[in-house]
Amino acid sequence: MALREEILEVSKDILIQDGFSKMSMRRIARRANVTATSIYLYFKNKDDLLLALIEESINDLKNALQEVVDPGKDFIQQLEDMARAYIRFALDHPKEYEIIYMVRPEEMPKYPREKFNEVRSAYELLAGIISKGKEQNLIEVDDPLISAYTIWAQIHGVVSVMLNKRLDTRIPREKFTDQAVDHIIKGFIIQKTPA
Amino acid sequence: MALREEILEVSKDILIQDGFSKMSMRRIARRANVTATSIYLYFKNKDDLLLALIEESINDLKNALQEVVDPGKDFIQQLEDMARAYIRFALDHPKEYEIIYMVRPEEMPKYPREKFNEVRSAYELLAGIISKGKEQNLIEVDDPLISAYTIWAQIHGVVSVMLNKRLDTRIPREKFTDQAVDHIIKGFIIQKTPA
């Protein structure tokens, strides 16, 4: 059973150091001092292995977010903290973040629905915060879950543009993230004092 | 020279119908009634071919956006039209949209910088609209280009969550996009009348 963990570790190393295209069964096996076929004793196929890696990464992200949650803080501050934690995680562990969104679902129809529930719990972390804001009438929200997804999606977009190096070189990263976070949050807040 | 176009067309067909993993040089060649090596007469390698496909898709997206631009319309309406046109394009041509963001830059360091300039022109389409809003003091903007990227990123995130089937099944797609567009735009607008 130790080999399973070894395979996961080696796979992740290769993925991070050498890139996705270099992550072949034989290469993984070689670095784990077994043959490629041994991997199939612990994973149904390559997709299944990839899935396990995705799961790990999702958990890491979830933990990074969980760490930053502080119910004592002001509501808007909480939203901002989470957004920034998310962005920081993605920029600090770009490969790990990429893994999460790497699966092209059309090519992986076997992707088990229930696996996504672990991501869901992260959404619900955010939805919880939003619900509180709603109670305090600080925020204009219909369904907190939808709002959580909306915020999530927007942040993911911001991050993904940066990770894919799609950002104009003339734009400083920090200014971009600052403005993005600012706008995303403002999109939800009820502004009581017009500028 | 006609073969080059034939290859592009066949490649796109395979990519859309059979998925990325099935898009092999030999399969493309077979369907174009040539041998795989012939492709190398027109494209340096597979990445180069993929790049050409990306370029095509970007242009299609750009055209879809261009169609919707109408300077006669109200500024906020223009923003919304563009956002909706973008989302519609992505949802109507998911594979084509995916192609645009398919490149994993780490694995494709040869990606020529200047190619991105064509995307840039699309950003500048958006930046132009934003500039007008700034002049009219309808919008709170520092640098229109940054804002254009921010909006773009947010919309991309929204779209990408849906395309990757990451959206909670309990959430109706339309409600999600409506709310997303609403919030993204509101994040930029100076609200004069608090609710």
Added chain:
DNA sequence: AACAAAGGTTAACACTGTTAAGTAAACAGT
């Protein structure tokens, strides 16, 4: 007629994911 370029081809190399079949060691039951 001779030469060169254009537009292809065949054969091969070193890889890929995956499967069927085999092996060798550890353990369990009688």
Added chain:
DNA sequence: ACTGTTTACTTAACAGTGTTAACCTTTGTT
């Protein structure tokens, strides 16, 4: 102590991959 079975792995093979070097034809030019 002899079976039988399970566990953990290996070897060999299949069909496919991207890519290159070398080789043909056909076409056009001088």
